[in-house]
Structures are given as structure tokens and as C-alpha cells.
Amino acid sequence: DAPHARAARAVTPSALAPNYHPLPVVLATGEGSWVTDVHGRRYLDCLAGYSALNFGHRHPALVAAAKAQLGKITLTSRAFEHELLEPFARAVTELTGTEMLLPMNTGAEAVETAVKAARKWGYDVKGVPDEAATIVVTEGAFHGRTTTVVSMSEDPQMRDGFGPYTPGFRIVPYGDADAVAAAIDETTVAVLVEPVQGESGVIVPPADYLPRLRELCSATDVLLVLDEVQSGLGRTGTTLAQDLAGVRADLTTLGKALGGGILPVSAVVGRRDVLEVFSAGTHGSTFGGNSLACAVGLAVVDLLAPGDLQARAGALGVVLRERVEVLVARGLLAGARTVGLWAGLDVEPALGLSGYQTCQRLAARGILVKETHGTTIRLSPPLNIAEADLHLALDTLTDVLHEEAV
Numbered sequence: 001d002a003p004h005a006r007a008a009r010a011v012t013p014s015a016l017a018p019n020y021h022p023l024p025v026v027l028a029t030g031e032g033s034w035v036t037d038v039h040g041r042r043y044l045d046c047l048a049g050y051s052a053l054n055f056g057h058r059h060p061a062l063v064a065a066a067k068a069q070l071g072k073i074t075l076t077s078r079a080f081e082h083e084l085l086e087p088f089a090r091a092v093t094e095l096t097g098t099e100m101l102l103p104m105n106t107g108a109e110a111v112e113t114a115v116k117a118a119r120k121w122g123y124d125v126k127g128v129p130d131e132a133a134t135i136v137v138t139e140g141a142f143h144g145r146t147t148t149v150v151s152m153s154e155d156p157q158m159r160d161g162f163g164p165y166t167p168g169f170r171i172v173p174y175g176d177a178d179a180v181a182a183a184i185d186e187t188t189v190a191v192l193v194e195p196v197q198g199e200s201g202v203i204v205p206p207a208d209y210l211p212r213l214r215e216l217c218s219a220t221d222v223l224l225v226l227d228e229v230q231s232g233l234g235r236t237g238t239t240l241a242q243d244l245a246g247v248r249a250d251l252t253t254l255g256k257a258l259g260g261g262i263l264p265v266s267a268v269v270g271r272r273d274v275l276e277v278f279s280a281g282t283h284g285s286t287f288g289g290n291s292l293a294c295a296v297g298l299a300v301v302d303l304l305a306p307g308d309l310q311a312r313a314g315a316l317g318v319v320l321r322e323r324v325e326v327l328v329a330r331g332l333l334a335g336a337r338t339v340g341l342w343a344g345l346d347v348e349p350a351l352g353l354s355g356y357q358t359c360q361r362l363a364a365r366g367i368l369v370k371e372t373h374g375t376t377i378r379l380s381p382p383l384n385i386a387e388a389d390l391h392l393a394l395d396t397l398t399d400v401l402h403e404e405a406v
């Protein structure tokens with residue numbers, strides 16, 4: 001395909017979708033849950049930008065907010081204040097039941113910022129010496145690609161060759177609160193986990209995991225940091241994934257859907273006394289909290305504030321769960337994990353179909369999803385997907401798997 005070949009000369013392989021298990025699609029337009037490629041073929045987007053497109057492509061309210069702001073001012077930099085940062089911060093903290101917000105741009109930046117916050121808090125408040133602080137993180141986690149963030153990973157593909165790594169991370173198995181307890185000592189300033197591991201294949205921890213981490217952290221004066229860059233903002237049928245466990249983190253990272261799939265907007269929200277360690281001049285970003293980002297972010301909060309979209313994701317999530325359970329019962333899936341409108345599906349290995357091949361066959365029939373690794377595929381459609389479209393995706397998946405089985 002000519003566009004692929006041209007792009008491969010100008011863009012690093014890491015930045016091109018086609019190098020990593022190519023699907024033969026070059027997208028040109030999108031509206032709601034549907035996208036169209038450069039040849040005019042239509043596809044149902046059941047990946048939704050790994051949850052960045054929770055409201056679908058070009059949601060009219062988000063496009064309108066962006067357009068209106070484009071006619072006013074887009075960026076002041078941190079040198080000058082603008083009128084939208086405070087309303088944006090207030091809206092997001094109200095939506096998430098938190099006290100304060102620090103604006104950033106990407107998910108990885110928000111996670112790095114949370115790491116800095118925890119270390120500075122440990123230093124200022126707990127008296128943990130600079131250089132000594134440790135943070136407990138988990139195997140199989142995905143928190144982004146910057147140098148400090150890949151230092152939190154044990155995945156060779158993300159890590160190898162990019163050292164020296166940032167020290168101070170203790171990696172323990174995911175979902176195992178006892179392992180976290182054993183890893184905490186007087187140097188520990190934070191436990192940083194995803195409430196549901198997204199990139200790993202929608203790994204849902206035991207129901208008592210987050211409550212136990214909350215208890216442990218409170219008892220040992222350690223910060224609980226939850227990375228909700230992918231799980232947050234409606235995906236789980238609740239505003240935050242942590243709401244399902246009835247837990248409030250000390251710091252929460254948000255990203256992806258916070259920019260409505262229109263532009264990168266991320267944030268760290270949480271306890272005022274912790275985030276206030278960032279005194280003037282200690283942290284910042286030229287684009288973090290810019291006027292355009294705040295305008296879109298405010299419109300995102302407007303979409304979520306009534307709670308209907310979360311409820312809808314929860315209700316459609318029941319449909320999703322019931323349908324994939326049928327596929328498990330029919331022996332077409334070896335396993336399925338769902339939470340809200342989010343599923344990690346393990347294609348039955350006996351079918352001899354990899355996750356990638358499953359995605360190829362789905363794409364050929366107009367459904368876009370992505371494998372995560374091996375035989376696992378992930379579904380994270382827009383939260384406002386039409387119920388008939390969700391059924392279309394699951395009917396097509398059923399056909400693709402069934403044809404392989406017979």
C-alpha cells in the first residue's frame with residue numbers, strides 16, 4: 001500500500017501502526033463509533049483509541065467546544081494565566097471526588113508527575129532521604145514509555161536497551177496484596193498500580209485487592225496512586241475504576257479520554273496536602289492546562305457529569321459479558337474478563353488462531369479491534385456505541401471464531 005510505504009520512510013517504525021502486526025487500514029475519517037479508510041471502506045471502531053475515544057470520534061459537543069476555543073485563544077503557556085484552568089480543575093476534581101488537579105498532557109507524563117509527587121511528599125513530609133525513596137509497582141503494568149516509566153516495567157520489549165534505568169521501583173505480582181505488604185518498608189513512599197490492567201489484557205484483580213491496598217497504604221503512611229489513564233472516565237461503568245471498589249486513591253492519574261480523543265490532555269488529581277508539594281517553580285509543562293485543552297476537558301466533564309454515560313457503559317457491559325460468556329461456554333474463547341464496556345478475550349488456542357489473525361479477520365469484515373499479546377484481543381468500544389453495533393461486533397467475532405472451529 002503506497003501510504004504505508006511512504007510513511008515507513010519518514011516515520012520511525014515504533015510510531016507506525018503497520019510495523020507491529022499490520023492491519024491493512026489507513027483511516028481517513030471518523031464519526032461516532034464508525035471510521036472510514038482512504039478507500040472509502042467503513043469500519044466499526046471497537047478499540048476507540050485504547051479508551052481515548054470513549055465518546056466516539058468527533059463528538060459534536062467536543063468539536064464545538066474546541067472550535068469555539070480556537071476562535072479565542074489556544075495557549076498562553078504558564079507565563080500567563082487564562083480563564084479556563086480553574087474551572088477545568090474544579091470540574092474534574094468535582095467529577096472525581098478529589099481535591100486538587102495538576103495539568104499535564106500525556107498519560108506517561110501524568111504517571112511521571114505522580115512519581116515525582118510521591119517522592120517529594122516522602123522527602124518533605126515523611127523524611128525519606130532523596131535517592132532512597134521506593135515505589136511499589138506491579139508486573140504486567142503499562143504506565144507509558146518515558147525513561148522513568150519504562151524503569152517501572154519488567155517487559156523486555158519496553159525496557160531492554162533503554163537503560164540506565166531510574167532506580168527506586170519494586171516490582172511485585174499484580175493482584176497480590178500480600179506481595180505489596182511484603183515490599184513496603186520505611187523507604188516506601190507509594191504503591192502505584194492500575195485498578196484494572198489495560199494493556200495486559202483487561203486483568204481485573206480480586207475484589208479485595210484495592211480495598212486491601214488502601215488499608216495497607218493508610219496503615220503504613222504510604223500513598224496509594226492509581227493509574228486510571230485507561231480505566232478512568234466511564235470505561236468501567238463508573239466514573240473511575242476505583243469507584244467499583246469503593247476506594248479513593250491519594251493520587252489518581254487521568255489521560256486519554258480527558259482530551260476526548262481530540263488532543264492530549266492528562267492530569268494528576270488527588271489530595272491537596274500531597275499535590276501542594278509542588279510549590280512554585282518545582283514542576284511544569286508549556287502545554288499542560290492550555291486553553292484549548294481546558295476547553296475540551298471541560299466539555300468532556302460535561303458529558304460525564306450527569307452519570308448517564310457511565311450507566312450506559314455499565315448496562316452495555318452486562319450485554320457484553322453475557323455474550324462473551326456464551327463464547328466461553330461454546331469453547332471459542334479460553335477465557336474472558338470484562339468490566340464495564342471493556343473486555344480482554346483469550347481466543348481458544350485449539351482454534352489455532354492468534355490474536356493478530358483474529359483482528360485481521362475481523363478487520364476484513366469491518367470490525368476494528370487489536371490484539372494485546374498472544375491470543376488475547378481487547379474490546380473497548382466508545383461508551384456511546386449503539387447497542388445494535390455492539391451486537392454487530394460480537395456477531396462478527398462469533399462468526400470468525402466459529403468458522404475456525406468447524
Ligand code: PMP
Nearest residue numbers: 106107108142143144198229230
Ligand atoms: N497508563 C496507562 C494505564 C495506559 O494504558 C497508558 C497508555 N496505554 C499510559 C499510562 C500512557 O499514556 P500515553 O500513551 O498517553 O503516554
